[in-house]
Amino acid sequence: METVRQTSTMSRRTLLAGMGAFALSACGDSSSSTPANPAPEIPEIRLGVLKVTDTAPLFVAQREGIFAKYGLNPKFVTMELTGDQRPDLEVGGQADVAFDSWVTIFLNITDGADWVVLGEAYQAAPRCTGLVAGSKSRMRTISDLTSKPIGVNNLRGLGVLLTNSLLRTSGMKPTDVKYVEKPFDALADAVRNGEVAAAWMVEPYMTRSQLEAGCVLFADTAVGPTADFPQSGYACARSFARKNPNTVRAFQLALAEAQQRSLDRSLVENVLPEYISVSKNVAQLMNLGNYPSTTLAIRPQRVADLMLEQQFMAQKIEVNKRMASINPPS
Known part of the structure; x- marks a missing residue:
């Protein structure tokens, strides 16, 4: 896979129906009659990925021939899993x-x-994202984090959003703690060395920190108001979607099928060691979240609304106006 640095259980009919109507809001008319599954304009689509469990279905699709089924031969571009991402x-x-x-x-x-x-x-599930602490930590409640440093991979990222929500359940504010930015790979050592009192992690980093650094899960950040929290997704430039509707359609169909196939945990475990640098032991022990096989705007809208509430952004995003979806062939 090429590496670059970034700057700043379902039938075919059910699968198609679940994805909704093919229309890019303000992206032009797509109502003209076309053959079912026309050839993608760009078979060798470049997919920017991060080495996290979320992307496992893409590699399941590659290994199981799902991309090829829809006329795609994707090229994976590995992005750096650190800091504030601004891909072009x-x-x-x-x-x-x-x-x-x-x-x-x-x-x-x-x-x-x-x-x-x-x-x-x-989507997050219990014990697949949370704050880890050292095994000898004397902290017992969330309020024990007051005035202490918490390690996160991104000061403007998902970890801060989820941790802020956790703090709020204990009557705390974001300013009651100090966030310290470090790459995921460095967070376990930061906990072990006492540089931070706790660190926010996702899998496989959580399980790896427990096995290699003796960390323990201090607080689950996928419970209460953030239970089943949507973690991640896929996007493209509107201009790309306008010019390549068949490619977009093919990717969405392949993704939906791959997400559904990934309900079989063994398929996910098999791709993690090869594509995401996860040992077989960690792949077998780690907790997994959920891979939605349909795309509903209401789910990522939860994220956008929480971001607005926590002042990550000044204006509300209407996710339904940013959706690219597909229409099953007649």
């Missing part, structure tokens, strides 16, 4: 379609990126 998805940019957390996708949109949403990637 325009013509000649880093990728055609990008995966990322909804927080980062929506921040890009509020900063002027004219993107549309292609599909959902991952």
Whole structure:
């Protein structure tokens, strides 16, 4: 896979119906009659991915021939999993379609990126995202975090959003703690060395921190108001969707089928070691979230609304106006 650095259980009919009507809001008329599943304009679509569990269905699709079934031969472009992501998805940019957390996708949109949403990637489940602490930590309640440093991979990311919500359940404010930005790979050591009192992690980093650094799960950040929280998705530039509707359609169909196939945990476990650098032991032990096989605007809208509430952005994003969806052939 090419690496670049970023700057700043279902029938075919059910599968198609579940994805909704093919129409890009303000992206032109797509009502003309076309053959079922016309050939993609760009078979070798470039997919920007991060090495996290969320993207496992893409590699299931590659291994199981799902992309090929829809006429795609994707090229995976591995983005860096650190800091504030600002990928270029325009013509000649880093990728055609990008995966990322909804927080980062929506921040890009509020900063002027004219993107549309292609599909959902991952939803949090219990014990698959949370704050970890050292095994000898004396902290017992969330309020024990007051005035303490918390490690996160991105000061404007999903971890801060979820942790802020957790703090609120204990009557605390974001300013009651100090967020410290470090790459995911460095967070476990930061906990072990006492640089931070706790660190926010996702899988496989949580399980890896427990096995390699003796960390323990201190607080689950996918419970209460953030239970089943939508974590991530896929987006592309509106201009790309306008010019390549068949490619967008093919990707969405392949993604929906791959997400459904990924309900079989063994398929996910098989791709993690090869594509996402997760050991077989960690792949077997780690907790998994959910891979939605349909895309509903109401789910990522939860993220956008929470971002607005926490002042991650100044204006509300209407996710339904940013959806690119498909219409089953007659």
